[in-house]
Amino acid sequence: MTTNSCDVVVVGGGPVGLMLACELRLGGASVVVLERLTEIDTTIKAGAVNTPSAEAFYRRGLLPALAAEQERALRKVTEFVRQRAAESGAPPGPVKMAPRFSGHFAGIPLSADLLDAADPDFDGRGPADHVGLVPQATVEEVLAAHAEALGVDVRRGTAVTGFDQGPDQGPDQGFEHGFDQGADGVTVRTTAGTLRAGWLVGCDGGRSLVRKTAGFDFPGTDPEITGHQALVELANAEGLRLGWNTTATGIYAFGPMPGRILTVEFDGAPQDRDAPVTEAEMQASIRAVTGVDVTVTRVHTATRFTDNARQATTYRLGRVLLAGDAAHVHSPFGGQGLNLGLGDALNLGWKLAATVRGDAPDGLLDTYTAERHPLGAWVLEWTRAQIAVMRPDPRARALRTVVGDLMGTVTGTTYFVKKISGVRQRYDLGTSHPLVGASAPDFAFADGGRLADLLHDGRALLLDLTDDAALRGRAEGYGERLRTHTAACPDQPKLAAVLVRPDGYVAWAADAGGDAGAASDGLTAALSRWLGEPAR
Structure with missing residues (x-):
């Protein structure tokens, strides 16, 4: 790989990094994904x-x-x-x-x-x-195929060794394709050469090199458990009970997939997180927690985990951002980790793409931390509470x-x-309408279409449910940033119009029979807040 440039470098090609890269491409940004692994990670993780x-x-x-x-x-x-x-x-x-x-x-x-x-x-x-x-490996496979279809440049077998940020001209000064190599940005050093980018996003896991190198604060609580999750072949397993079980020494779960077992021991963190999980280690953990003298004859896939719970105080420092486990780590109980990271990517992608294009309103990129940090904090508390009960x-x-x-x-x-x-x-977007800040309902239209059919291209959507030409006129001038669609929706007789952000969340809504002038002014304000100003 020779020295080259792009709008955004994403470090980490797992589900979060791939989702982010796809959203950036939908928004028109050039993106390179750097992943140290040569193949999709099939280790058992989220299910x-x-x-x-x-x-x-x-x-x-x-x-x-x-x-x-x-x-x-x-x-x-x-x-x-x-x-x-x-x-x-x-x-x-x-x-x-x-x-x-x-x-x-x-x-x-x-x-x-x-x-x-x-x-x-x-x-x-x-x-x-x-x-x-749906297991995490399948999620990654689906996103990898989607990224390829969108033309995302995914470079497997390439590890990041370091990076440097240039002087920053302001929080929302983005790069177009082919920006000046000497301008502000990030120089990324890898095992295969050097890249120059406008922005760098760390999606490289809980021990993120990007987070550590950039100097993000990462406070939290230390671990008190060692957990194992594996797909194994067992002998003498008749005494294991299906589902979740408590014992005098910990917790274990057996099934619901053949050979899947999870154990939790309250003996502190493991000494070596990186060493392969052996048959002997899994057997010892299962016996210690369950009291059943099983024999592990083969380990197909296995992982260790802890309840280390930490969160970056901000998700952005200059031109470096974090998403997924790079921004927050916690135990896997409740299945929140993968989903929290995917939500980060969906929220960040369109905002960073708009910043790259140069049409983002002031402060748009700062709403990424403002909206996602509270959800991350809730997940940490949710998982800590579970450890207390376990x-x-x-x-x-x-x-x-x-x-x-x-x-x-x-x-x-x-x-x-x-x-x-x-x-x-939901996100607190400062208005009282019950839909604003929530994920948009999958409206079923009279012609048989649904809302999701209109969101495949990652653009914002103004949905006009009363054929109001004056309201649609307020949305003129946004070009490819905004799709306008007029349709009847029998299931929503009280709703007049909805503005849906590219991530599928409602930015503005108006009810039928309300003050038309106030609704139009509200739409104009929402468009300006989330999409910037229309073209002259």
């Missing part, structure tokens, strides 16, 4: 996507690939449950699958039968509401009983599922 993540894939036309993988996963789960039932001598019969993936809190399973599915927070999600059980000491076990009782109610189950699934996520 599910939440509702905001599924919506993001749906809005970019990628949901069918995830749905197909979920079908394959459910077939494996069904077969595993049948096999275990047969081994126990239970009569054969149909395997009942939950109507909705509900998850767990601190290893306490949530029952889908207790969920109030009529809660309005679950409304309007469309097909994305039915996709969740401890094997008598006080924690007493607390676990109380929490379990609350989770065993309709109100409790619905509360926890809404938190875990992400359906309550």
Whole structure:
């Protein structure tokens, strides 16, 4: 690789880095992804996507690939449950699958039968509401194919060794393609040469070189557990119980996929996070936690994890930004890590692309930290709370009983599922309309179309539901930054118009029958705030 240039260098080609790169390309930025691994990482990690993540894939036309993988996963789960039932001598019969993936809190399973599915927070999600059980490796495969289709330059087998920032001319001074090599920007040194970029984004994991080199503060709490998750082949495993289980020494989960096991030991952090997980190590951990003398005959894939919980105080220093685990680390309980990182990428991508194009309004890039940092802080607290409830000491076990009782109610189950699934996520955008700051409903139009069909290209969308030419006139001059669409929506008789940001979140909304002048002024203000000024 010879010295060259691009608008943005993304360090890390996992799901977060690939999602960010795709969003940047949709916004017109040139981007190079640097990934030290030569192949997609198939190590067992996250096993599910939440509702905001599924919506993001749906809005970019990628949901069918995830749905197909979920079908394959459910077939494996069904077969595993049948096999275990047969081994126990239970009569054969149909395997009942939950109507909705509900998850767990601190290893306490949530029952889908207790969920109030009529809660309005679950409304309007469309097909994305039915996709969740998708492993991280599949997410990465889908995004890698999407990146290739968009022409993203992904350079595998290339590690970053360091970088330098040039003098900064201001928070929103971006680069066009072919910018002056001597201008402000970032010089990135790699094992294959040097690149010059306008911006650098670290998506390189919890031990991020980008974060450390740039000097981001990363405060938090130290770990007290060592966890293992693996796909293994076992002998003498009859004593293992399916699902989540508490023992005198820790917590373990067996299934729902064949050979999948997770253990949690409260013995501090592992001495060596980087060493391969051996059969002997997995066997010792399973025996210590479960009390069952299993024999691990083969490890297909395995990983260690801890509850180290830290978050960067800001996600941007000059021309260097962070996303995903580079910005925040925590234990994996509740399946928040992958989804939090994908949300970072979706939020940052269009804002950084607008900055690169030079048409971003003042302060747009600063809203990335303002909007995503509170969600990251919540996830850290959510995972810390689970560790407190998982401890094997008598006080924690007493607390676990109380929490379990609350989770065993309709109100409790619905509360926890809404938190875990992400359906309550929203940004504080300073207005009182209930849709503003929330993920846009998947509006079903009278002509059979849906909102997600209009968001594949990553542009903002003004949806006019009352054929108001005057309102649409306020949106003229934005060119490729904004799509305007007029349609009837029988399910939304009270709604007049909605402005949807490129990330699928509602920036402005007006109800039918309201003050037309105020609505027009509100739209103009929202367009200026999020898209800048129209072309003269």
